Amino acid sequence: MSLSMGIAFELEDSPALAVVIEVLDEMGIGHAPGLEAFEADVRDGIASLVSVMHLGEVLALRAPRDQEVNMVPAIEAELTLLETKGSMPGVFAVLRRIEQAMVANRAGRFFMLFAAEWAEDEEVRFSYGSTEDLIAMLSRPGGWCLRLLDLRNGMEMNSIQYPFVFEVLVRGPKGTGAIKPIP
DSSP, X not given: OOOEEEEEEEGGGTTHHHHHXXXXXXXXXXXXXXXXXXXXXXXXXXXHHHHHTTEXXXXXXXXXXXXXXXXXXXXXXXXXXXXXXXXXXXXXXHHHHHHHHHHHTTOOEEEEEEESXXXXXXXXXXXXXXXXXXXXXXXXXXXXXXXXXETTTTEEEEEOOSOEEEEEEOBSSSOBSSOOOOO
């Protein structure tokens, strides 16, 4: 089991995809389009999200760029350095650049996906907000995981039991930063 990370766009915002791909290339982030690019144990769940949220495009994110290695381990390493040494993760700059590209293309929102396993009918953790809200959440201990405390031994641990979807509400001409109802 490996962790998957992806980005998804609404059908109407699919034209922004080309610009976001340029940003990912510029920032050294690998990507592959379509459900087939994700690990087999998350495809059904992502397909369900795409259907329910009327999404048009989905990209699996990878690092390093020239390999078919999921991006999650690289981000986890960056977030650990943030927590232990205060080093600012490069993924934050990537998220901010993606938002800028979306604003420039009058796109309203995009979705960040994190999962280890994801069945078609499985409930997921869901949140929404601005790019800065996502960055703030990722900056906290545990990042996108659930941070648990074992009261028997005082040990903290991250749970990846539930897939996590964060809807980034883009601010700009079309994106208002306000909550958009699910269609």
